[in-house]
Amino acid sequence: MLHGHGDDGYRHSQKIIADFSTNVWYGGEPAGLKEYIFSQWPTVNRYPEVLAESLAAQVAAHHGVAPAQVLISSGTTESLYLVAQAWAGRCSTVLTPSFAEYEDACRLHGHELRFRPWNELQPDTRLDSDLVFICNPNNPTGSVLESNVLDALLANNPGTVFVLDEAFIEFTTRIQTATPRLMRFDNLLILRSLTKAYAIPGLRLGYVVGPAALIARLVQQKAPWAVNALAAAAGNFIFAHYTKVQLPLSQLLADKAALAARLAENPGLEIFPSHTHYFLGATGHGTAAELKRWLLDRHGLLIRDAANFRGLTLAHFRIGTRNATDNLLLINALTEWTDSLA
Structure with a gap:
């Protein structure tokens, strides 16, 4: 699967403000x-x-x-x-x-x-x-x-x-x-x-x-x-x-819990439990591919279309948690997505 992974921002011409498609630690390499x-x-x-x-x-x-x-x-x-x-x-x-x-x-x-x-x-x-x-x-x-x-x-x-x-x-x-x-x-x-x-x-x-x-x-x-x-x-x-050089895991998981809880309040989304900083969601309107394109075009936000995982559906997407400021951008954008299709 050469072109079916996350972190595929290089394939898009739009400016990416926040990349939620990758499950790599967003904070960058260790100091030094x-x-x-x-x-x-x-x-x-x-x-x-x-x-x-x-x-x-x-x-x-x-x-x-x-x-x-x-x-x-x-x-x-x-x-x-x-x-x-x-x-x-x-x-x-x-x-x-x-x-x-x-x-x-x-x-x-x-x-x-x-x-x-x-x-x-x-x-x-x-x-x-x-x-x-x-x-x-x-x-x-x-x-x-x-x-x-x-x-x-x-x-x-x-x-x-x-x-x-x-x-x-x-x-x-x-x-x-x-x-x-x-x-x-x-x-x-x-x-x-x-x-x-x-x-x-x-x-x-x-x-x-x-x-x-x-x-x-x-x-x-x-x-x-x-x-x-x-x-x-x-x-x-x-x-x-x-x-x-270990990442700040407690803070990252706390940020994940807060992000997942806010997204779970969105009636147009289904959010699935996870023991990591990344988690699955599913849109109740349209497909994950459509949602990915909309978020990228409208807000410069990139998520992972998860439809190509065997056993998932066209509605599934994956989110990798980022910092609180970026997470709020995604929360607001997804609220706008579901409101526009309600």
Whole structure:
């Protein structure tokens, strides 16, 4: 799905005043990161490390695992395409609605695909597939898979590899990362992103943590030098200053709650619960595509048309919370939208 994601402002000629279409932290990169990356410019005169080994060692130390259990990638999307390639031709279950690249990566590599509604996953669910892709917290819904459910699924399905996408784990207080479970389970791969919470999606950086045997299987598919030197430098900075570069999550979630509550008062909208800073809505008038175009043309506001998520409808859209001033712009604009169509 090359052109079906959020943060697609580059495709529009209008001036964008506030971008609610992206679920990347709106506050920008951590203080000092830009200056550090610029100081590393001489590294571009040489090839980077083949597998970003130095950064992998930092990540391993952070999570308390062996370096052989970490693979650095150029973002979560590359990670999941590597997984699909490493299990090419096998059977995969994709939960819906969720990130469309799971399905796209599997189709590219000849998987037999099965689909299961995300909210029907229970502790006693039995999965007869080689892989199952789970986004936790889920994109676009903001739902979470509780730790006791995940533990039961891993134990009850030992022949299935669970590909757990934690790209948005920094945006919730409901659950913690599943990396400690690698001490108990050998059928778990955890995909992490370093672009969402640190606002560097243009650098493309992420990693996979898992059992050494599964990571070695991914390494066999990995192209050399896929992580450029400046992206690796950004990762080095983040883990060297980890406690100082975390986003203000309590404030962000409080702003989300206030925004969602105000929008829920709009009779022309349906707002869905979420454990993250982003959430789904549905318009009772017209389609999300029409609403997106209207907001952009009239107010310079960009939202995510969510109709192309399998399992959602033409009315669904996704909103990523911004600051209180921007949020009020959206509240007022959506009130104008529903009033104009009433």
